[in-house]
Amino acid sequence: MLALTGKILAQPSALRAYRFGNTYYVPVSDVASYYGLGRDDRELVNRAEFKTSFGHLEVEGDRRDILVNGVTHWLSAPILEARGRLWISELDILKTLDPVLRPGRLRKAGTSIRTVVIDPGHGGSDRGTRGRFSLEKEMTIDVAKRVNRDLIGNGLRVLLTRTTDETVALEDRVEFAHMKGADLYVSIHFNSGGSAEGIETYCTAPAGASSTANFSGSGGDRDTGGGDRDTGGGDRSAVTNNRFDGQNVWLAHCAQRSLLQATGAMDRGVRRSRFYVLRYADCPAILIEAGFLSSPTEERRILRSDYRDTLARAIADGILTYKKTVDSH
Numbered sequence: 001m002l003a004l005t006g007k008i009l010a011q012p013s014a015l016r017a018y019r020f021g022n023t024y025y026v027p028v029s030d031v032a033s034y035y036g037l038g039r040d041d042r043e044l045v046n047r048a049e050f051k052t053s054f055g056h057l058e059v060e061g062d063r064r065d066i067l068v069n070g071v072t073h074w075l076s077a078p079i080l081e082a083r084g085r086l087w088i089s090e091l092d093i094l095k096t097l098d099p100v101l102r103p104g105r106l107r108k109a110g111t112s113i114r115t116v117v118i119d120p121g122h123g124g125s126d127r128g129t130r131g132r133f134s135l136e137k138e139m140t141i142d143v144a145k146r147v148n149r150d151l152i153g154n155g156l157r158v159l160l161t162r163t164t165d166e167t168v169a170l171e172d173r174v175e176f177a178h179m180k181g182a183d184l185y186v187s188i189h190f191n192s193g194g195s196a197e198g199i200e201t202y203c204t205a206p207a208g209a210s211s212t213a214n215f216s217g218s219g220g221d222r223d224t225g226g227g228d229r230d231t232g233g234g235d236r237s238a239v240t241n242n243r244f245d246g247q248n249v250w251l252a253h254c255a256q257r258s259l260l261q262a263t264g265a266m267d268r269g270v271r272r273s274r275f276y277v278l279r280y281a282d283c284p285a286i287l288i289e290a291g292f293l294s295s296p297t298e299e300r301r302i303l304r305s306d307y308r309d310t311l312a313r314a315i316a317d318g319i320l321t322y323k324k325t326v327d328s329h
């Protein structure tokens, strides 16, 4: 199983990866020490936790969800338990851990975030999902307008893909962002499905990784990101938006963390999918599912104006945190 000779990852350098089957993995303890997260002296077989002032990482064998700096992230491959150690795939180091643990490296000289496109999901004849007293299309535009209000005065140009209850095709949403020269694209949705609760944030799956859209503790049908079908777990193809892989996951992390801190909602994690508006976006892009209208408890909260203010403020704060990290000074 284990290749006798490892390879040194081009980036991050100094980490040696070993092949299991068709995938390269690195011992989680090596990764933790590389990023200054220290060691876990308990040396448990199936779980590990690393924590220093540089960051926090928690993993468990066979699981696809890990905790990084207060946010759950869904990996392209489960944490591997082999040879008495835990291993994380090369792809997940490059596409999840590295951007989240070293976001400063995403900064590019001479660039800064100026134009943000906020995309209120659904609209017009496309109602989206519905709760007992609410329609998704109405909640999304309400929150989008509040995000717009909160971002004004921060040196940003903020544009909405729709400002009224109108039907806007997914292609037109993406095209709008492209025409306006968007530096960021943030799509806002509400969720539905079984007895599930909580907040999740999507970004494009990296090439070679399957979607994690359908991984959940609960069954039921799910919102599909704007009338869009996720292309499913079997699709691992590269898409246009993959050139922003690092920025995408960092933006998703900032938004998800800010939302969790502001609301105390259950953390359903940063997930990966190839939703239309994500895979064709010409800039870093995320899709936020800000709660379940199918949950009576969450719907009651979402129907409150002050709670929608909290959601909007948190989304705006997440965007501003991202901007602060990647803008060159």
Ligand SMILES: [Zn+2]
Pocket: 121, 122, 128, 129, 136, 189, 190, 223, 224, 225, 226, 227
């Ligand atoms: Zn939706």
